[in-house]
Amino acid sequence: MKYKIIADSCCDLNEKLKKRLNIGLVPLNIHIGSKSYKDDEKLDTKMLLHHMGNSTESPKTASPSPNNFMEAYKNSDNIFVVTLSSKLSGTYNSAMMAKEMLKEEIGNKFIHVFDSLSASIGETLVGMKISELINKGCDNLSIIDKTNAYIKEMKTLFVLDSLDNLVKAGRLNALKGKIASMFSIKPIMSDNGEGEISVLEKVRGSKKALRRLVDLIGEHGERFEEKILGIAHCNCLEKALQFREEVRKKYKFKDIIIVETAGISTVYANDGGLIIAF
Numbered sequence: 195m196k197y198k199i200i201a202d203s204c205c206d207l208n209e210k211l212k213k214r215l216n217i218g219l220v221p222l223n224i225h226i227g228s229k230s231y232k233d234d235e236k237l238d239t240k241m242l243l244h245h246m247g248n249s250t251e252s253p254k255t256a257s258p259s260p261n262n263f264m265e266a267y268k269n270s271d272n273i274f275v276v277t278l279s280s281k282l283s284g285t286y287n288s289a290m291m292a293k294e295m296l297k298e299e300i301g302n303k304f305i306h307v308f309d310s311l312s313a314s315i316g317e318t319l320v321g322m323k324i325s326e327l328i329n330k331g332c333d334n335l336s337i338i339d340k341t342n343a344y345i346k347e348m349k350t351l352f353v354l355d356s357l358d359n360l361v362k363a364g365r366l367n368a369l370k371g372k373i374a375s376m377f378s379i380k381p382i383m384s385d386n387g388e389g390e391i392s393v394l395e396k397v398r399g400s401k402k403a404l405r406r407l408v409d410l411i412g413e414h415g416e417r418f419e420e421k422i423l424g425i426a427h428c429n430c431l432e433k434a435l436q437f438r439e440e441v442r443k444k445y446k447f448k449d450i451i452i453v454e455t456a457g458i459s460t461v462y463a464n465d466g467g468l469i470i471a472f
Contacts, residue, residue, distance in 0.1 A: 355466025
């Protein structure tokens with residue numbers, strides 16, 4: 195059978211993964227004041243970071259429309275879709291609406307939409323899992339069951355280097371944000387297992403934050419030899435490489451992949467942010 199994996203544009207990929215997985219990406223949109231960006235392959239994330247840094251307004255994101263997903267669904271027989279956590283975005287709902295609309299238009303067609311309960315590299319790992327199961331010859335129901343189990347077990351963590359967007363969005367008091375920046379406070383964020391993000395810890399200094407992130411892997415995971423660690427970095431490749439080396443000293447992951455954040459993940463992580471999933 196012919197299969198297609200589709201994800202929204204928060205699924206961060208490198209060139210190797212793009213060729214290997216052939217995931218179709220449906221772009222979200224980013225708005226900063228009167229300026230709008232489509233999160234596709236033409237988006238310059240360095241320009242986006244510059245605009246975010248120089249704007250007094252908080253960046254806002256907009257989900258793809260159901261019609262955007264419908265277009266992506268039309269050219270394949272068996273489709274698996276991976277979206278941003280439904281607690282973070284309306285993208286999952288758009289993907290589900292498109293499935294129902296297409297069913298009414300052309301009749302029955304196999305489409306299954308996974309809520310990743312994550313974002314960025316978490317979506318990437320879910321896409322990789324689906325691809326692995328397809329290549330093993332698993333049937334559709336088995337792919338759904340095993341992927342859902344993978345999503346339930348997966349953990350997502352990230353460290354923010356800049357608090358600017360939190361302050362602009364009103365999620366962090368401006369004075370507290372200024373004090374945190376003065377004392378180099380770096381929040382470590384975590385998913386809660388249900389697709390929501392919360393502050394797990396606050397650590398002083400980037401180096402301490404990365405060391406703590408390494409330790410947290412051991413506190414939140416097990417059977418690392420069976421797992422892939424995904425690292426997404428926002429304009430900080432050296433930090434990602436250094437983090438990978440520290441992880442290798444302590445854990446025996448089956449593989450470690452590094453990608454750069456695209457537009458939506460850049461808005462979430464901001465300059466210097468690091469997102470991991472395993």
